[in-house]
Amino acid sequence: MATPCHNTGIQASLDCRSNSALISWTPGNGSLSFNATLQSLQDPQKHNCFTNGSSCNIGSLPCGQHYNICVTGYGQTCSTSSKALVTxxxxxxxxxxxxxSLSCGSDTASVSWAASSGLVSYYTVTAVDDNGRTLTSNSNRTSCDISGLSCGQAYNVSVTAMSVDCTGQRSEVRRISTAPCAPQSVVSQLLDCRTGDVQISWQSSKGAQIYYAQAKSTVKTLVCNSTSTSCIIPAICCGQTHNITVVAVANSCSSNTSVASQVTAEVHEELTRSWMSPFTARNWLGSSSSLTIMDGGATKVYMEITLVDQSVAIQLCPGTASIWQGKRSLPSRACKHLSVLTSSAYVACVEAASIIQAMALLQECHLWLCLANMKGVDNVQFLNAPMSQTVLFGNTVESFAQQFSDAQKQTEVI
Incomplete structure (x- = not known):
């Protein structure tokens, strides 16, 4: 009997998902059955299939293998193998x-992995956020960076090896989270004019676990924190402009700083801290000429300007001002170390009334009383007189002069 002819036209196609191979050929004359064999130097096991036809399928092949394919044809008594080399x-x-690895505040993650077995053309790194947005990066090495990550997002990162014909199986997923987004729409509001408490609020940031708000001036920095969208910073510095910023934090990673806003504690806060009976920094500019009427005073719980001895005297010399009839009286001599306090008093009143007139009133009032060297009830009467924008002591001087005139006339009559 003649030996079967060689099988020709051998072809192999791979199902990349299942790693199964379909082998086909053109049978040689005299062949009654066939055996297709796949053999690799790295795989000690032979994979084969038997058939009476011209094709067969070999399944469950290991990944990353390079196989040589051989098809053997069997006749009645003899067999013959294919000569052509097919892989x-x-x-x-x-x-x-x-x-x-991902650095705080960065939009780029660094990914590395161990090389895959098999014929690899390149690797594809994929990052998918919880909304399905996908970022990819290709590399022919075993590391690469993937850029364009959004703030406040969690990503599933995986690596896939690619060959010319196949896409390999995806690696295990690594989950990362980017830094929270910077808080937006930061607003600051002075809650209590007397204490200087400031409420800071903002819009919620993606990915944030806690927020830190900061009020920074040239003097000091104050901080509050919150897991919601607002917090209160107590007692900001009087007269200082504070830059307000907020950062969001998650997993020990901080967001970029929010756009800065500003807040300034009004002057009445200083008056609250320094004067016995503070008054507002805004006086009435309407038809009334009296400094005892104030614009917006009711909203600050200040109904009238305090008397001279309770405001000017305490500010000029709070530590040594004498007590007279249960009240602090205006000192007749200036204190030695009160230039700062005196300046503060004048600045406060400058803001309280017209710039030049208010300072002139205070200075003239103090000088006039010191030079007059008045005593007893007369001095008390002037000290307790409210100041006026048109007349130094309002109607008190005229009334006082009238009293002296009346007293002189009575003396002459007697």
């Missing part, structure tokens, strides 16, 4: 030891 490469193996 098949299975899909690359899954990348292992995937590591992802």
């Amino acid at each position: 098949l490469d299975t899909a690359p193996c899954v990348p292992t030891q995937v590591n992802v």
